[in-house]
Amino acid sequence: MGGHTDVDGLQRIGVKFYLSETPPLDAVIPVFHRWIQTAAVEGMLIDIADYSHVPDGPGVMLIAHEGNYAVDLNGGRPGVLYYRKQALAGDLDQRVRAVCAAALRAAALLEGEASLGGVKLRGDELQIFANDRLLAPNDGATEAAFAPVLTGLLDRLYAGAPRQLCRDQDPRRRFNVDVKAERGADAATLLQRLTA
Amino acid sequence: MKTWKDELEGRMPADWATEIDLFENQMELRRQGKVEEKLFAETRLRRGAYGQRYDNGQRNDGTGTKALAYPNGALTKGPDTIWDAPGMQRIKIPFGGLNPDQMDVLADLAEEYSDGICHVTTRQDIQLHYVHFDDTPSLLRRLAAIGITTREACGNSVRNVTACPLAGVCRDESFDVTPYANASMKFLLGHPDVQDFGRKFKIAFSGCRQHACGLVNMHDMGAIAVTREIDGETVRGFELYVGGGLGAVPYDAVLFDEFVREDEILPITQAISRVFARLGEKRNRARARIKFLVKNLGMEEFKRLVLEERAKLPHDDRWAAYLDELPSHGEKPLKVGASLNGAARPEGFDAWCETNVYRQRQPGYCVAAVTLPLGDITSHQLRELAAIARRYVGESVRTTVEQNIVLRWVSEADLPQLYEELRALGLSAPGAGSIVDVVSCPGTDTCKLGIASSRGLAGELQSRLAAKAMELDKAVRDMRIKISGCFNSCGQHHISDLGFYGVSRNVGGYTVPHFQVVVGGKWVDNGGSYGLPIGAVPSKRIPDVVTAMTDAYLRERQGQETFQEYTQRVGKKALKDKLAPFTKVPAREEDASFYSDWGDPREFTIGDMGTGECAGEVVSLVDSDLSLAEAMVFDSQLALENGDFTAVADKSYQAMLQGAKALVKMRFLDITDDPDQIVAEFKQRYYDTEIFFDRFGGGRFGQYLFRRHEQKEQPTDTAAGRQLVEEASLFVEACHACSAKLAAQGSTAQGGAAEGVTSTVVTLEL
Numbered sequence: 001m002g003g004h005t006d007v008d009g010l011q012r013i014g015v016k017f018y019l020s021e022t023p024p025l026d027a028v029i030p031v032f033h034r035w036i037q038t039a040a041v042e043g044m045l046i047d048i049a050d051y052s053h054v055p056d057g058p059g060v061m062l063i064a065h066e067g068n069y070a071v072d073l074n075g076g077r078p079g080v081l082y083y084r085k086q087a088l089a090g091d092l093d094q095r096v097r098a099v100c101a102a103a104l105r106a107a108a109l110l111e112g113e114a115s116l117g118g119v120k121l122r123g124d125e126l127q128i129f130a131n132d133r134l135l136a137p138n139d140g141a142t143e144a145a146f147a148p149v150l151t152g153l154l155d156r157l158y159a160g161a162p163r164q165l166c167r168d169q170d171p172r173r174r175f176n177v178d179v180k181a182e183r184g185a186d187a188a189t190l191l192q193r194l195t196a
Numbered sequence: 197m198k199t200w201k202d203e204l205e206g207r208m209p210a211d212w213a214t215e216i217d218l219f220e221n222q223m224e225l226r227r228q229g230k231v232e233e234k235l236f237a238e239t240r241l242r243r244g245a246y247g248q249r250y251d252n253g254q255r256n257d258g259t260g261t262k263a264l265a266y267p268n269g270a271l272t273k274g275p276d277t278i279w280d281a282p283g284m285q286r287i288k289i290p291f292g293g294l295n296p297d298q299m300d301v302l303a304d305l306a307e308e309y310s311d312g313i314c315h316v317t318t319r320q321d322i323q324l325h326y327v328h329f330d331d332t333p334s335l336l337r338r339l340a341a342i343g344i345t346t347r348e349a350c351g352n353s354v355r356n357v358t359a360c361p362l363a364g365v366c367r368d369e370s371f372d373v374t375p376y377a378n379a380s381m382k383f384l385l386g387h388p389d390v391q392d393f394g395r396k397f398k399i400a401f402s403g404c405r406q407h408a409c410g411l412v413n414m415h416d417m418g419a420i421a422v423t424r425e426i427d428g429e430t431v432r433g434f435e436l437y438v439g440g441g442l443g444a445v446p447y448d449a450v451l452f453d454e455f456v457r458e459d460e461i462l463p464i465t466q467a468i469s470r471v472f473a474r475l476g477e478k479r480n481r482a483r484a485r486i487k488f489l490v491k492n493l494g495m496e497e498f499k500r501l502v503l504e505e506r507a508k509l510p511h512d513d514r515w516a517a518y519l520d521e522l523p524s525h526g527e528k529p530l531k532v533g534a535s536l537n538g539a540a541r542p543e544g545f546d547a548w549c550e551t552n553v554y555r556q557r558q559p560g561y562c563v564a565a566v567t568l569p570l571g572d573i574t575s576h577q578l579r580e581l582a583a584i585a586r587r588y589v590g591e592s593v594r595t596t597v598e599q600n601i602v603l604r605w606v607s608e609a610d611l612p613q614l615y616e617e618l619r620a621l622g623l624s625a626p627g628a629g630s631i632v633d634v635v636s637c638p639g640t641d642t643c644k645l646g647i648a649s650s651r652g653l654a655g656e657l658q659s660r661l662a663a664k665a666m667e668l669d670k671a672v673r674d675m676r677i678k679i680s681g682c683f684n685s686c687g688q689h690h691i692s693d694l695g696f697y698g699v700s701r702n703v704g705g706y707t708v709p710h711f712q713v714v715v716g717g718k719w720v721d722n723g724g725s726y727g728l729p730i731g732a733v734p735s736k737r738i739p740d741v742v743t744a745m746t747d748a749y750l751r752e753r754q755g756q757e758t759f760q761e762y763t764q765r766v767g768k769k770a771l772k773d774k775l776a777p778f779t780k781v782p783a784r785e786e787d788a789s790f791y792s793d794w795g796d797p798r799e800f801t802i803g804d805m806g807t808g809e810c811a812g813e814v815v816s817l818v819d820s821d822l823s824l825a826e827a828m829v830f831d832s833q834l835a836l837e838n839g840d841f842t843a844v845a846d847k848s849y850q851a852m853l854q855g856a857k858a859l860v861k862m863r864f865l866d867i868t869d870d871p872d873q874i875v876a877e878f879k880q881r882y883y884d885t886e887i888f889f890d891r892f893g894g895g896r897f898g899q900y901l902f903r904r905h906e907q908k909e910q911p912t913d914t915a916a917g918r919q920l921v922e923e924a925s926l927f928v929e930a931c932h933a934c935s936a937k938l939a940a941q942g943s944t945a946q947g948g949a950a951e952g953v954t955s956t957v958v959t960l961e962l
């Protein structure tokens with residue numbers, strides 16, 4: 001990690017895997033309630049927060065103790081979001097992978113929800129972010145420090161396929177990088193590659 | 197590892213930094229078990245860190261009540277409040293004033309510690325939800341570094357000091373109240389004389405009498421700007437009111453003095469605080485607001501005590517120091533004020549201007565309201581709104597009690613471009629301050645006291661009304677709807693044309709979400725009068741009620757009558773009749789949707805639910821008795837409407853007796869109509885056993901009955917009469933809640949057989 005100790009300590013990691021279209025949000029609410037009943041995704045699941053009334057907002061969120069899930073509409077683009085609030089074990093590389101795996105498991109489950117009309121992950125696009133302006137401000141230093149971890153992650157996810165990376169340069173925003181790969185895969189395949 | 201404490205050292209006011217360090221130490225001591233949990237809860241609340249729904253570690257997930265296995269489940273941050281459970285952080289925004297740098301940081305905090313949403317409250321605060329308590333010190337430090345403190349945002353202290361969002365630019369104000377509101381906030385923050393209150397104390401400043409913006413009438417202390425000619429000079433002062441408040445039983449503020457000179461407003465506030473701290477109720481929270489003290493003492497005696505206290509106060513330079521800076525006070529517009537002058541008007545612009553743009557008294561300038569759905573704005577929107585503010589108005593941004601944000605000092609010529617930029621952010625919805633702009637408290641979404649989903653209902657009404665906003669008659673468009681999740685009235689349902697607050701009803705052994713319909717409230721004249729409930733309607737029928745009420749208003753309206761005037765004219769009885777078609781709940785097999793709340797597919801519950809067929813029979817008996825009690829409450833309202841105070845006293849008391857009797861009958865069928873026996877039996881069976889108590893309010897509603905039974909109060913004016921009606925209404929609601937609780941437990945009473953109850957029913961109690 002190039003000795004950038006602040007980024008090394010980053011715990012508040014998040015990822016959004018983009019969806020090909022927006023699922024009906026009112027149908028997401030019962031799905032998330034059911035997930036709480038059946039403990040369908042990892043974490044201590046607490047409650048649902050419905051922000052479907054907010055344009056391009058957090059959509060519908062599933063609040064867990066360790067991190068929040070959402071069918072998120074921020075930026076005008078739907079996606080399956082997971083961001084971590086509590087510490088994870090392992091080094092940064094492992095933590096980033098764990099966050100992505102949690103999001104992909106949720107995405108794979110959503111893809112299987114008939115009530116959501118066959119919603120599909122785009123599979124070739126994601127956004128990764130650091131939700132911590134103290135340890136990972138949105139600057140070139142963070143980008144440089146984060147690059148090896150990101151490269152390792154994307155090599156696994158996209159099986160070496162070429163990809164384009166674009167860091168949001170606005171210093172007011174949290175550190176975030178949009179990734180577009182030349183070849184994508186469905187949620188299950190991405191998850192399998194990540195955890196192999 | 198870096199910390200915000202190190203990072204922000206020297207950038208926070210030194211005393212605030214020390215306070216936060218101390219708070220962090222107290223957190224550590226609590227973790228070690230060295231601070232008692234009740235004491236710690238008040239400490240935490242005084243930092244604005246509230247509990248949130250499910251923080252007791254239990255949640256009904258739709259299949260039953262389940263434990264939430266927080267990792268640190270044994271550690272609490274207050275009674276029945278688990279440390280690890282996410283909570284709400286309230287952030288005081290004095291007079292709603294924000295600058296772009298503060299908006300940026302608020303956006304960051306919502307993103308990093310909350311759920312990416314800043315929620316504007318009905319008292320101009322900002323709230324963040326789902327915050328982990330361990331994050332609080334960092335969050336508070338980041339706020340302190342931009343000049344925001346959360347000190348005394350909750351707890352028994354002086355809450356946010358609010359003021360009209362138009363102060364300084366309003367066409368009708370006597371003068372700009374902003375510096376006075378700001379000075380009050382600074383003077384009272386952490387002041388030793390405001391540390392020993394039995395309950396919270398809310399202050400508001402208003403620039404005029406006639407508009408609503410300050411809502412003086414519903415505040416513990418409210419000041420309306422007035423001027424007087426004294427010795428040939430125009431002198432500024434305030435018409436000062438004390439003892440107003442919404443909550444379960446709303447009180448009109450009482451005039452304390454027609455003219456308190458500007459240099460006396462702080463010392464008088466201090467003297468009022470001292471009297472409240474000394475004489476206000478401390479043990480019984482339900483009677484501890486200053487409104488009860490004012491009522492008990494009477495304004496004359498209260499004022500005498502305050503003036504006596506004022507005379508004894510040691511002089512404090514801060515009382516008047518800020519007045520020297522008044523001449524230089526005022527916002528500097530960023531742009532030159534210029535008229536639109538025939539500039540192109542984008543699509544939707546005119547409709548937006550009609551409701552969201554207010555022409556300032558300063559020529560060429562406007563205030564633009566940004567309508568926030570349910571008071572919510574995303575981090576991204578808030579950050580970009582800050583950027584817009586920097587470009588168009590500089591520092592002049594305020595939150596409003598209608599849960600919106602306003603940009604002040606917009607040059608008229610910039611309006612089309614501003615509108616386009618807001619539109620790109622999804623922030624250009626028209627309808628600010630109209631029927632579409634529904635106000636709601638958090639309700640069951642996050643509030644521990646919520647009974648029904650106020651936000652779910654608000655969202656539903658908002659989207660239905662917005663869809664037909666253009667077709668609505670202007671008289672209907674100008675109405676306001678405000679919703680609370682329970683009787684506590686955080687959504688300010690008492691002062692809207694149509695108000696709703698969440699209640700529940702037992703139907704065939706199931707708990708069904710309902711809303712009480714409140715009409716007759718007045719928004720203008722600083723929240724000039726309070727509405728009264730006319731009946732409970734199933735939650736899912738409320739949109740139909742809104743349609744029926746607004747249609748009837750349009751049909752029956754005389755001249756330019758407002759909805760409030762219309763309700764006064766036609767009377768509560770006629771209005772209640774209009775609810776009748778919507779009150780029936782279909783059987784569950786017929787339509788299960790009635791048995792869940794808006795936006796929440798779980799079967800509705802106000803706790804753990806259990807049902808039994810025969811328990812249902814017992815409940816129907818009690819329900820019919822309680823419905824009679826409700827009808828009696830309504831009768832007392834009609835008496836109030838007719839100004840017959842003797843009948844108000846009698847009927848409201850009889851309604852309470854009827855409610856109490858209904859409950860007693862569940863355990864003792866042979867109860868007579870003797871009031872002494874009813875009250876004694878009720879006390880013994882339900883009050884002393886605490887079966888009647890609700891988790892948060894304890895036995896306060898029971899005390900209403902006991903007081904009335906002992907004192908046989910006779911109201912002498914409308915305000916006093918309305919209090920009796922409200923108390924009766926709340927008591928009967930509490931009887932409903934108690935009966936629902938018992939039904940849900942599958943028993944007529946905890947662990948006891950009902951005397952005289954048939955054997956069939958007794959079996960079911962086991």
Ligand code: SF4
Nearest residue numbers: 637643646681682686
């Ligand atoms: S009115 Fe009731 S539900 Fe709404 S915020 Fe207040 S206490 Fe909670």
